[in-house]
Amino acid sequence: MSSLRDVAERANVAVSTVSAALNGTRPVAAATKRRIEQAAAELGYRPNVLARGLVSKRTRILALLFPTPHSGFGLTEMQFATGAAEAAAELGHHLLLSPESHDPVDALRHLTTLGLVDGVLLMEVRLDDERTAFLAANEIPFAMIGRTRRPDGISHADIDFAATAEAAVSHLAGLGHRTLAFFNHTPDAYAAQYGPTVRTGAEFASAARQAGLTYIDEFRADTAEEGRAAFDHLVAAHPGVTALAVISDQAAVGVIAAVAARGWSIPRDLTLLLVLSSGRVAEMFHPRLTTLEPPSAELGRLGVRMLIDRLASGGDAPPEQRLVPCRLVLGDSSGPPPADPRARGGRTSETTGARP
Amino acid sequence: MSSLRDVAERANVAVSTVSAALNGTRPVAAATKRRIEQAAAELGYRPNVLARGLVSKRTRILALLFPTPHSGFGLTEMQFATGAAEAAAELGHHLLLSPESHDPVDALRHLTTLGLVDGVLLMEVRLDDERTAFLAANEIPFAMIGRTRRPDGISHADIDFAATAEAAVSHLAGLGHRTLAFFNHTPDAYAAQYGPTVRTGAEFASAARQAGLTYIDEFRADTAEEGRAAFDHLVAAHPGVTALAVISDQAAVGVIAAVAARGWSIPRDLTLLLVLSSGRVAEMFHPRLTTLEPPSAELGRLGVRMLIDRLASGGDAPPEQRLVPCRLVLGDSSGPPPADPRARGGRTSETTGARP
DNA sequence: GCGGAGATGCGAAACGTTTCGCAAAACCGT
DNA sequence: ACGGTTTTGCGAAACGTTTCGCATCTCCGC
Structure with missing residues (x-):
């Protein structure tokens, strides 16, 4: 790897001049600058991030803190990460993927x-997230995906x-x-004051x-079995219900089975x-479900942009x-309610019996 | 941030001694070592990764190269990344998430x-992957998830x-x-010599x-529509088929719809x-599909471990x-074949007609 | 009491940058 | 031609480590 010194020698200038020319830190005569740039190009010079960071106190590295899968990692989390990484790259930064241990x-x-x-960059933020206190107290710049x-x-x-x-x-x-x-998600997620659970519910x-x-x-575990049970319970308690929103993919599977x-x-x-x-x-369901799709990648991008701006x-x-x-x-799972919701129920036993 | 020098002053020794004591690079008298360790603990000293990397030429940072979504990013890719990040953390390393641009x-x-x-660490490796040539030529240590x-x-x-x-x-x-x-996946994926496509097929x-x-x-696009079309075509051409393996989630959706x-x-x-x-x-389907589940997280972990060993x-x-x-x-989607496969077909029009 | 071997610790150099004060050179109006 | 201003480039110091040769100190046998 060629260093700033190599470039300086080749261009017959001092090291500091090369630095200034390449970074535009201070004016350098046009001719010199051209000479330096050419020398740099010929040598394939690339600045050493470590040396630069050591003195400038800026590494252009951002960390994305991701917790160990709360309820199993989904596409949403993946999209936070990819969106963030792409935005970081576009803005000349790097993204470190840092798993959070137990603490x-x-x-x-x-x-x-x-x-x-x-x-x-924080994700999976809880309403009373302790991490923000730490970061603020130590004056570490940060931004959140969530709040x-x-x-x-x-x-x-x-x-x-x-x-x-x-x-x-x-x-x-x-x-x-x-x-x-x-x-909604589980009572645990609510108890943990996990943002989306609480806010969506409210x-x-x-x-x-x-x-x-x-x-x-209703707060239930994110499993098909719970979804099924919750649905049966729901219809028994509230026969007039005609619309249902579900926050968990797995629970939706159970609901669909219970409906069938x-x-x-x-x-x-x-x-x-x-x-x-x-x-x-949503596309994996049949019929295709009407969905409220979170702007995950965009949130990842925004978070990174904000952090860099800051x-x-x-x-x-x-x-x-x-x-x-x-x-x-819009999918094919939403439509007008039946004229008489109470008249839906009769077919239960027959149809269930028909399929083992 | 306290530096090695602060620790040295507090322990009344030279900077180099502190370094030796903390890293075990060379023997340090037990008493001195204890004094140094205590001073370090009191100051909450943590070595500066940049300075260390600058001289030692080792940063303990690994890069995970991930391509821009080939056919959309899935859980599999996410699990590579999380597995890799966790393994890296356990082994005292950091993982950089680096999106690949167009080139x-x-x-x-x-x-x-x-x-x-x-x-x-390379993922989404193609059989003739050009990246390996570059890395080998430049003597950059690397490992692959895939081959x-x-x-x-x-x-x-x-x-x-x-x-x-x-x-x-x-x-x-x-x-x-x-x-x-x-x-299988699309003809494009095959043409690109994407490993899993080619190898699974073979x-x-x-x-x-x-x-x-x-x-x-058959090679088809990874969409429900294509899955459906492919299935109809399959049954028409080969009425005796009783078992079908599908590599794409989306195509499976189409197949299931076509079957119904x-x-x-x-x-x-x-x-x-x-x-x-x-x-x-697999759990989102009904019935739950029998699945060949890739050991994604483990592959991520292994890749990191190999790279670090190297x-x-x-x-x-x-x-x-x-x-x-x-x-x-094992899910509920596999069972013995029907006695006479050719006798399955009759119900098509009636049943389809019954559901809009 | 002395020479030498081991153990222990020190100081300086190096890694590749940025930053900053200062000197040299060039330019200006008079 | 000359003092002053501006432009341009230089050199040294600093960032926080590791590394390595060398000095000192201790201990031992004779």
């Missing part, structure tokens, strides 16, 4: 005291849950539904109330909405915040 | 000339396609199937021949196998290679 704050401490990263309860001072990109819920509810209300149920409730709908919600077992059909007897799930997943400004710039709504992708 | 070799050159990474056509000299972890195909075929033959079809063919099965394969449209049922009329797809995906040995150690078979996860 997230400890992992953060280990990572940030090495002088390796300029800033940190805490009071994220005013912190740059973040998150889903616009209010707008998303509003879009979903008005879609359903527009079709004529009057009763809406919502299957905003759906609020939007439903606003629209004058009857609203039922009843002899019902989607969307004739039930409108099903998949919330916060990628289009690729670093560039030296922390003076005010924090930036963006809420992006999910995209409502 | 993979150029991206590699840019990345590797910065002095930032010790080695590179080229002749990977003898290169450390790699890959799926054991032969064992996988053998397991699948013997599962099917054991159930009594005599005719097997296989829907090994399935070979295993089927070995078992004396009639074998048909015919009035057939899985596994009664057709045994369906999902190949190289994660269990999470770096530690200074390149003297012989390359390591591991082939891991997919796990056959």
Whole structure:
């Protein structure tokens, strides 16, 4: 590898001049500059990131902290990462993928005291996330994909849950539904104050109330079995329900099976909405599910951009915040409610019996 | 941040002694060592990775090169990455997530000339992958998840396609199937000599021949529509087919729809196998599909371990290679073939008519 | 008490940059 | 032709490590 000194010798100038010429740090006579650039090109010179970082205190490396799979890693998380990595590359930065051990704050401490990263990007943020306190206390630049309860001072990109819920509810209300149920993540996820769980739940409730709908919600494990059980329970307790939004892919599988077992059909007897799930997943269902698709890659990109902006400004710039709504992708699982919801139920035993 | 010098002052020794004591590079008297360690602990000293890397020429940073989504990124790729990141962390290394631009070799050159990474981990390897030539020519340590056509000299972890195909075929033959079809990825993926496409195809063919099965394969786009069309075409051309292996999730969706449209049922009329797809995906189908689940996370881990071993040995150690078979996860989509396959077809029009 | 071997610690150089004060050169108006 | 200003380039120091030759100190047998 050729160094700045090699270039300097070849161009007959001092090392510092080469540095200035190549970085534009201070004016260099046009002729000299051209000579230097040519020498650099001939030698295939590339600056050494470590040496540069050592003195300038900027490595242009960002860390993406990702927790050990909460409920199993999905496409959404993948898209955060790829979006972030792409944005970082475009902006001349590198992205470090840092798994969080059992102790997230400890992992953060280990990572940030090495002088390796300029800033940190947080994902899977909880409303009272302890990591933000650590980062703030140690004055480590960071941004969030997601947000805490009071994220005013912190740059973040998150889903616009209010707008998303509003879009979903008005879609359903527009079709004529009057009763809406919502299957959220597990009670554990809620207890952990995991942002999307809490916020989606709250905003759906609020939007439903606003629209004058009857609203039922339930927190269940993200498995097909639980989805099935939850659905049976739901219909028993609220026979008038005609629309259901589900946040977990796996639970949706159970719901669909339970619907079929009843002899019902989607969307004739039930409108099903998949919330916060990628289009690729929705396509795997039959019929194709109407989905509220999170802008995952975009959030990853935004997070990185914000973090870099913040670093560039030296922390003076005010924090930036963006809420992006999910995209409502119409599938074949939503339609008008049946005329008389209570008349749906009769076929249960026959149809279930027909299929082993 | 406290530096080596701070520790030295506090412990009343020279900087070089601290370095030796902390790294065990050379013997240091027990008493001195204890004093130094205590001083370091009190100051919360952590070595600066950049300074260390600058002189030692080892950064303990590995790069995971990931291509821009070939056919859309899936869970498999995510698991490579998380497995690799976790293994790296456990072994005291860091993992850089590097997207490949339009020109993979150029991206590699840019990345590797910065002095930032010790080695590179390649994924989505094609049989004649140009990246390996570049890396070998420039003597950059690397390992592959996947493998080229002749990977003898290169450390790699890959799926054991032969064992996988053998397991699948013997599962099917054991159930009594005599005719097997296989829907592979697109012709494009084959033309690009993408490893899994080529190898899975070849090994399935070979295993089927070995078992004396009639074998048909087809390359199609990874979409539900194509899956459906391919299936209709398959049954028309080969009415005796009773078992089908599909490599694409999306195509499987189409197949399932086409099967249903015919009035057939899985596994009664057709045994369906999902190949190289994660269990999470298989669970989203109904019935739950029998799957050959790739050991993605493990391959990621292995790749990292091999790369690190190689770096530690200074390149003297012989390359390591591991082939891991997919796990056959039994679902409810495989069973014995119907007694008379040709008698399946009659119900097509009626049943299709019944559902809009 | 002395010479030599081992053990122990020191100081300086090096890694490849950026930064900054300062000197030399060039240019200007008068 | 001359003082002052601007332009241009130089050299040295610094960033925080590792590495390595060398000095000192201790200990031992004779």
